[in-house]
Amino acid sequence: MPKDGGIGASTKRREDVRFLTGNGRYTDDINLRGQLHAHFLRSEVAHGRIRGLETSAAADMPGVVRIFSAADFAAVGGLPCGWQVTDRHGNPMQEPKHPVLADGKVRHVGDPIAVVVAETLEQARDAAEAITVDIEDLPAVIDMKAALAPDAVKVHEDLTSNLCYDWGFVEENREAVNEAFSKAAHKVSLDLVNNRLIANPMEPRVAVGDYDPWNDMSTLYTTSQNPHVIRLLMGAFVLGIPEHRLRVVAPDVGGGFGSKIYHYAEEAFCTFAARALKRPVKWTSSRSEAFISDAHGRDHVTRIELALDADLNFTALRTETLANMGAYLSTFAPSIPTWLHGTLMAGNYRTPLIYVNVKAVFTNTVPVDAYRGAGRPEATFQLERLIDKAARELGVDPIELRRKNFIQPDQFPYQTPVAVVYDTGNYQATMNKLLEISDHAGFSERAAESKARGKLRGFGIAHYIEACGIAPSNLVGQLGARAGLYESATVRVNATGSISVFTGSHSHGQGHETTFAQVVAEMIGIDAGQVEIVHGDTSNTPMGMGTYGSRSLAVGGSALVKATNKIINKAKKIAAHLLEASEDDIELKDGKFSVAGTDKSVDWAGVTLAAYVPHNYPLESMEPGLEETAFYDPSNFTYPSGAYGCEVEVDPDTGKVEIVAFTAADDFGNVVNPMIVEGQVHGGLAQGIGQALLENCVYDETGQLLTGSYMDYAMPRADDLPFYKVDHSCVTPCTHNPLGVKGCGEAGAIGSPPAVVNAVIDALHRGGHTHISHIDMPVSPARVWAAMNAK
CATH class of the missing domain: 3.90.1170.50 (Aldehyde oxidase/xanthine dehydrogenase, a/b hammerhead)
Known part of the structure; x- marks a missing residue:
C-alpha cells in the first residue's frame, strides 16, 4: 500500500478546498x-x-x-x-x-x-x-478546397496563395507506399472530417x-x-x-484544454x-x-487508405489531409497537423510503410490551434475508423484484426516508420482488460434486450496511442520549434524542514499542488502537508514551458525529482557530518537519516536546521543552505496507450444515440495519484464524447459563425454521459524518466471519438443498415436518421 500522501495514494486535491469554497483567485478576481x-x-x-x-x-x-x-x-x-x-x-x-x-x-x-x-x-x-x-466587403474563403483553387481570393495578399505548407512525411516512403498499394491483396479507404471545435473552458x-x-x-x-x-x-x-x-x-x-x-x-x-x-x-x-x-480546434478533412496482404497483415497506410489554419497562424498551430499528427499514424500497429501528406490552408475563420489531444485525436480517429471499416469489408472481427496487427510486447523498443520510437507498451493486455471489465461476453444478451425495446444496440472499440511530453529540445528544434521543451523546478528547504517547490509547470485543473507534493514527500519520507507548490508567476519561478501535451509529471515532475535528489545528496553530506560517519553509509528512510548497520540517526528537521544554523558545519567544504534548481529535457516522448469500448443504443425512429456504457482501459505507466488520474480520464471522455455526438463549429459561406453561442453550439451535459468504467492497472513504466510516468490528461479525448462512432455504425449494421459505412462527427440524430433513410 502507498504511504499516506505519497506516490500511489488517492489523496484528495488540496487545491479543491479553496475552489469549492469560493476562495480561488482567478484573473477576473484581480x-x-x-x-x-x-x-x-x-x-x-x-x-x-x-x-x-x-x-x-x-x-x-x-x-x-x-x-x-x-x-x-x-x-x-x-x-x-x-x-x-x-x-x-x-x-x-x-x-x-x-x-x-x-x-x-x-x-x-x-x-x-x-x-x-x-x-x-x-x-x-x-x-x-x-x-x-x-469596411469594403471582400469575398470570404471558408471552404478549404475552394481556398486552394487557383483563382481563390487570398486571405493575405502578400502571400502567393492560401496554402501555408504542403507537408509530406515520411517523404522518402512515398514511392514505396504507392508500390505496396499496387501489390496489396486488399485495399480499404475512408473519407472523413474531424469537426472544428470550440474549447469553452x-x-x-x-x-x-x-x-x-x-x-x-x-x-x-x-x-x-x-x-x-x-x-x-x-x-x-x-x-x-x-x-x-x-x-x-x-x-x-x-x-484551458489548449486554448x-x-x-x-x-x-x-x-x-x-x-x-x-x-x-x-x-x-x-x-x-x-x-x-x-479564442483559438478553435481540429478542423481536418482527410482521405485515409490501408493496404493489407492476403493474411490481413497491414502493409501500408497513406493519408491526404487538409488542415484549417484559420486567418492567422496561432502560436503552435503549424505543428498540430504535422509533428503531433503524422508521427502518430502508426498507432498501435506494425504497419511497415506509412506516408502522410498535410496541406495547411488559410481561410477567413478564427485561427485553429491545439485542443485537448492536439493532433493525436485526429490521427487516432482516422486510423481506428478505417480499421473498423476494413474489418467489416473483409468480414472479420474488428477486435481480432487489431490483435493480429498489434506491436507485440517483445518488440519494444519499437521503431515506427514515422520517426518516433515507442519505449514500452502491452496492447494485448489493455485489450484483454477492456473486454473483461466491459463484460463484452455479455453484449449479445444486452443487444437482444435492447432489440426487444425497439432499440439498436452497438459495441464500438478503439485502441489509441499518444505521444506526451513533446521532446527533446534538440529534436523539436530541428523540426521547427522556436522554443525549448524542457521543464524546471527549484526546491527550497526551510530551516524547520518544510519545503517550497517552485515549478515552471502551471496547473489549470490537473492537481499539481497535490501530485507534485506527493512526489517530494515520497522521496524524502515526510508528510505531503509539509510541501508547498508554487507556480504561475514568472517573478518567483524558474523559466519553464508551462502545461500542455500531458507533460506535467513526465517533464515537470522529472525536473522536480532531479532537484529533490540534489537536496537529498547535500542533506546526506550534512547528516554524515552530524553523525560523524561516511556519506556512503548514510541512508534516508521515512524522513530519518541513519548510519547503516547502527542505531545512530538524525531526523529530517535536524538536518535542515543544521543547514541554516551551521554552528557545527564544515564551512570550508560546504555552503550553508538547502536549495537546488534543476532543468529536465526529456530524451523522448512518453507513449500512453489504451483500449476503449463504447456501447450505444440508437432509436431507429429518430436517430438519437444514447451512450449506455463506456469503458476505458489505459496504460499510463506508473500512477502517482489514482483518483486524479481517473478524474482526468473522465474529463477527457466527456470532451471526446462531446465531439463525437454534439459539438460542431459551423460557418456559413460568408464567414458568419452560425454556432456562436450555447444556443447553437451543443456542449455535452451530465445526462449525455454514462457512468464510466475506468481502469489503469495495465502498467508498462516509461523507461526514460525517473518516475516511469507517461501522462494521462488527454487520453480520454483521444480514444473516445472513434469508439463512439464505431459503436453507432455497429448498431446500425446490426439493425440491417449495412449500406452505412461512415457518418461524420457529430453523429447527431439528424445525421443518423438521414443515413438510415438514404436510398
Whole structure:
C-alpha cells in the first residue's frame, strides 16, 4: 500500500478546498487600484478592407480615456508563431503577419479593429457602439478546397496563395507506399472530417495589464497555461520589453484544454495600454466574444487508405489531409497537423510503410490551434475508423484484426516508420482488460434486450496511442520549434524542514499542488502537508514551458525529482557530518537519516536546521543552505496507450444515440495519484464524447459563425454521459524518466471519438443498415436518421 500522501495514494486535491469554497483567485478576481476597462470592437464581417475608422464621437463620450487602433501599434511587432514547418519540397511555410489590431484588412469575424479604454466597462461598451467603421466587403474563403483553387481570393495578399505548407512525411516512403498499394491483396479507404471545435473552458480569458513607472516594470495577469512563454513571446517579439522588466502572472485558471496556451492580442494590448496610460487596464472576455476570439480546434478533412496482404497483415497506410489554419497562424498551430499528427499514424500497429501528406490552408475563420489531444485525436480517429471499416469489408472481427496487427510486447523498443520510437507498451493486455471489465461476453444478451425495446444496440472499440511530453529540445528544434521543451523546478528547504517547490509547470485543473507534493514527500519520507507548490508567476519561478501535451509529471515532475535528489545528496553530506560517519553509509528512510548497520540517526528537521544554523558545519567544504534548481529535457516522448469500448443504443425512429456504457482501459505507466488520474480520464471522455455526438463549429459561406453561442453550439451535459468504467492497472513504466510516468490528461479525448462512432455504425449494421459505412462527427440524430433513410 502507498504511504499516506505519497506516490500511489488517492489523496484528495488540496487545491479543491479553496475552489469549492469560493476562495480561488482567478484573473477576473484581480482588480487593481485605478484600473481602466477595455472593450474590443471586433469585425462583423469575415473579410474586408478597412477604408475608414471614425472615433471622434466615441472619444467624447463619458468616461472614455483613449481609443486605440492599428496606428498606435505601428512600432510594435505582430503576434509570433512558435513553430515553423518546412514543406516536403524543403521550403519554409508561408507566415503572414498577425497584427495586434487589424491593420488595413479584417480577416475573420471577431478580428479586433479598435479598443476603447474607459473608466468602466459599461462606458467602454457604449463608446464602442459609437465608433463608425467603413469596411469594403471582400469575398470570404471558408471552404478549404475552394481556398486552394487557383483563382481563390487570398486571405493575405502578400502571400502567393492560401496554402501555408504542403507537408509530406515520411517523404522518402512515398514511392514505396504507392508500390505496396499496387501489390496489396486488399485495399480499404475512408473519407472523413474531424469537426472544428470550440474549447469553452469554465473560465473565459482575462488580461490585466499594470505598469509601475518608478521601476519601469510591466505586469500582466492572464489566464495562461504557460506564463513564461507569454513573457518571452510578448516581451521579445511584440512589445520589446526586456524580460527583467516584464512579469507575467497566471493565478488560478479555470480550465484551458489548449486554448490558453497561446499568446493572444488582448494580452499584448493590455500590457501596452497600461504602459501608455500609466494606469492598469483590464479586459474580460464575454462568452460570446470567446467564440470568435479564442483559438478553435481540429478542423481536418482527410482521405485515409490501408493496404493489407492476403493474411490481413497491414502493409501500408497513406493519408491526404487538409488542415484549417484559420486567418492567422496561432502560436503552435503549424505543428498540430504535422509533428503531433503524422508521427502518430502508426498507432498501435506494425504497419511497415506509412506516408502522410498535410496541406495547411488559410481561410477567413478564427485561427485553429491545439485542443485537448492536439493532433493525436485526429490521427487516432482516422486510423481506428478505417480499421473498423476494413474489418467489416473483409468480414472479420474488428477486435481480432487489431490483435493480429498489434506491436507485440517483445518488440519494444519499437521503431515506427514515422520517426518516433515507442519505449514500452502491452496492447494485448489493455485489450484483454477492456473486454473483461466491459463484460463484452455479455453484449449479445444486452443487444437482444435492447432489440426487444425497439432499440439498436452497438459495441464500438478503439485502441489509441499518444505521444506526451513533446521532446527533446534538440529534436523539436530541428523540426521547427522556436522554443525549448524542457521543464524546471527549484526546491527550497526551510530551516524547520518544510519545503517550497517552485515549478515552471502551471496547473489549470490537473492537481499539481497535490501530485507534485506527493512526489517530494515520497522521496524524502515526510508528510505531503509539509510541501508547498508554487507556480504561475514568472517573478518567483524558474523559466519553464508551462502545461500542455500531458507533460506535467513526465517533464515537470522529472525536473522536480532531479532537484529533490540534489537536496537529498547535500542533506546526506550534512547528516554524515552530524553523525560523524561516511556519506556512503548514510541512508534516508521515512524522513530519518541513519548510519547503516547502527542505531545512530538524525531526523529530517535536524538536518535542515543544521543547514541554516551551521554552528557545527564544515564551512570550508560546504555552503550553508538547502536549495537546488534543476532543468529536465526529456530524451523522448512518453507513449500512453489504451483500449476503449463504447456501447450505444440508437432509436431507429429518430436517430438519437444514447451512450449506455463506456469503458476505458489505459496504460499510463506508473500512477502517482489514482483518483486524479481517473478524474482526468473522465474529463477527457466527456470532451471526446462531446465531439463525437454534439459539438460542431459551423460557418456559413460568408464567414458568419452560425454556432456562436450555447444556443447553437451543443456542449455535452451530465445526462449525455454514462457512468464510466475506468481502469489503469495495465502498467508498462516509461523507461526514460525517473518516475516511469507517461501522462494521462488527454487520453480520454483521444480514444473516445472513434469508439463512439464505431459503436453507432455497429448498431446500425446490426439493425440491417449495412449500406452505412461512415457518418461524420457529430453523429447527431439528424445525421443518423438521414443515413438510415438514404436510398
